[in-house]
Amino acid sequence: MAARTFSLQTLQRLPYYLDFLRGLETENISATALAAEFGLNEVQVRKDLASVSRQAGRPRKGFGRKALIVDMEDVLGYGRIDKAIIVGLGHLGTALANYRGFENYGLKIVAGFDKKFEGEGRLNDMPVYPAQALVEQVRRLKVKLGIITVDGANAQEVCDRLVEAGIKAIWNFAPLMLQVPEGIIVQNENMACALAVLSHHLRG
């Protein structure tokens, strides 16, 4: 199978489609109906579906629900498990580390790190290491995804060490843009950005 490629926007719509399809009772669903459900343009939905699934839609019936679900789960990587580590076990970090729901999204946090830890600890099932052990443990665990929940002042340094250790993707909750080399992807989660849009709309 050729290495398919998906636009950022398409990827971000998939979880919504999938969720809806899972709750659906009928056997078939048309792009038209999906579009109506989400308030999207129906051509856009068709393109999204075409990009994830090889199955052709049938006039007057639409697409097979089950096959769509399988294809989307495959693209989204649910089913397989990506291992992740989390750096920074403050309020947010701890909450994320304790959150069980990630396994439904194919994510398992296999270790946590915090500069305040000495020796080796545990947070529920998850082993916790001091920050110095970061590179060594990430390499040992062969983890490709790092979650950064340290404060802004330390985030870039943590990021650099994750990259050094071979991380390929970073989920960044610190309020700054991390600098990473080519080939590493960063997903920023910054509430100030969301608020910027909302707040401006309230004035606009």
Next chain:
Amino acid sequence: MAARTFSLQTLQRLPYYLDFLRGLETENISATALAAEFGLNEVQVRKDLASVSRQAGRPRKGFGRKALIVDMEDVLGYGRIDKAIIVGLGHLGTALANYRGFENYGLKIVAGFDKKFEGEGRLNDMPVYPAQALVEQVRRLKVKLGIITVDGANAQEVCDRLVEAGIKAIWNFAPLMLQVPEGIIVQNENMACALAVLSHHLRG
């Protein structure tokens, strides 16, 4: 002043610029330097700056730091306070309601709602009402921004009632796309979307 308009992307970059400028020590900063700092294209930075600030950059010096900060704070609405209410006081809702940092972003959560509450309660300083009181209280408080932290099954109904009560912007933490009439803005905060991008990159 004409009602200026900003692209979504520009708005989301502003908090990063602002944060950096606040921590900066020099009096002037060039778009070139800002671009280098964030790994952005320098033309893009210049366009962003031009859209928020009327001040012209000076060759070989750049822009005045202080004036940029003022202009960005103005666009982002820091300084003035937007009132918000939050619906759904589970783990996430409670955490957000207790978070003090929002005031730095010009946001104050003035009331909370949960279907499990009877009568009138309090969460720290914030009054808490039962879900039935939603429309009435939102109208009374003249709030324009609603935060939805209920589960997916109830989110659309909550959304409808917020709209009915005159809400203009919604910050949605439930994992579905809300349907809203024209003129209402929804900002979705869905971890599955972020993970979709990261997870796909790990396979790609």
Next chain:
DNA sequence: GGTATATCGATATTATGTTATCGATATTGG
């Protein structure tokens, strides 16, 4: 003062994402 240059603003180009159009066709219902 004169020259070199970093930086600017404007404009053009390219890339990405969304929406509109249209002919083809499988299914439905008479």
Next chain:
DNA sequence: CCAATATCGATAACATAATATCGATATACC
């Protein structure tokens, strides 16, 4: 079996955002 039509896929048009190019100029430095 036939006509009506919902839905499809493909292609084209449009919109938005990112990047490249380039001449103008204020400042720095000699």
